[in-house]
Amino acid sequence: MRSALLYLVALFALTPSNLAQAQSAAPLATTPPMGWNSWNWFATTVTDKDIRQAADLMISSGMRDAGYVYLNIDDTWEGQRDAQGVLHTNDKFPDMKALADYVHGKGLKLGIYSSPGNKTCAGFEGSLGHEQQDADLYASWGIDYLKYDLCGFRSYMNQLAPSDKLKQNELMRAAYEKMHKAILKTGRPMVFSLCQYGFDSVWQWAPEVGGNSWRTTGDINPTFDRISLIGREQAGLAKFSGPGHWNDPDMLEVGNGKLTQDENRTHMGMWAMLASPLLAGNNLSKLTPEVTSILTNRDVIAIDQDALGKQADRIYAEGPVEIWSRPLSNGDVALAVFNFGEDETFLRGISLHLDQAGAAHGWKAHDVWSGRNLGKIDNDYKFSLPRHASLLLRLSR
């Protein structure tokens, strides 16, 4: 409600010419954004060619048709500003407009990256003092998504006395709001993704500054320790998330590093339970059938993308075992049991806690990872979970 009001207020701040365009635009990110981002695999090496290839591979792998539509260029595309302050791309990206046309021609959307500071995390040109100019530039290229990464702005904030945390935080919020207004003024719909690692309980104020999603944590990496730590830390954040504004526990590492099949599934399933943006970050040219099947599993995606947009809560935790559940729009319930522990085969009778999940004895269960219908289920359902594995069920009356 509050974000709808803010949207209206922002609309009235627009000029008549772009007002009509913005008004006609459908609301953004009504379900968590899905796509692929260059950082987790390519980091600083990403080029125009890699992005074009990623576009092709998203189609041939079936990822686009499974819902992954945003193709996001992360940091290191930026060149220098000219005498008028207009930012140019660097040699790796010779023609961003042509690249956007290519990506759009494939039925995908193009995302880009900047920072409210004068420098990005990788030390490239940021948007400080050039917010409107940059937003206009993105719009002229046909950009559909902006990841806005605090980074260089931290040194700007640190010019204030460290004791003045309040002022520092105000400055940070204002910087995000400024870019959001600049985007609105372009009249081009762009998903606005805040990246400031969860500082200042960002989930409490991000929707007010136009955030469609906000990172809740520091950077992910392709180890199960990091992934499970981030996932478990999301407990309690469900109430801040919903259609148009999502908690973002960072991009997917599915298929990266040395993650096992069980670890990839646990990662994917947990992010789906969390109604997280699903931004794959793997090497698309080396997709294995296992990784493709995890990323494109229709049942896990349906949980993530459920129209109700209710993020899961943790309903049970004992040692390495946790149960999370979320209600779904058709009255079903998604329930996940995670074994974050190291035991090779974890086998014991833990109750499924169906009541706490909003389900009940006798509901039917569909096992997302095996694809099997399990029939009627009760709290005593016996199953075994190997190390780092999880059970993901869709329960219906």
Ligand code: GLA
């Ligand atoms: C930060 C972000 C990452 C990535 C890099 C790019 O670390 O959190 O997701 O965008 O910057 O430099």
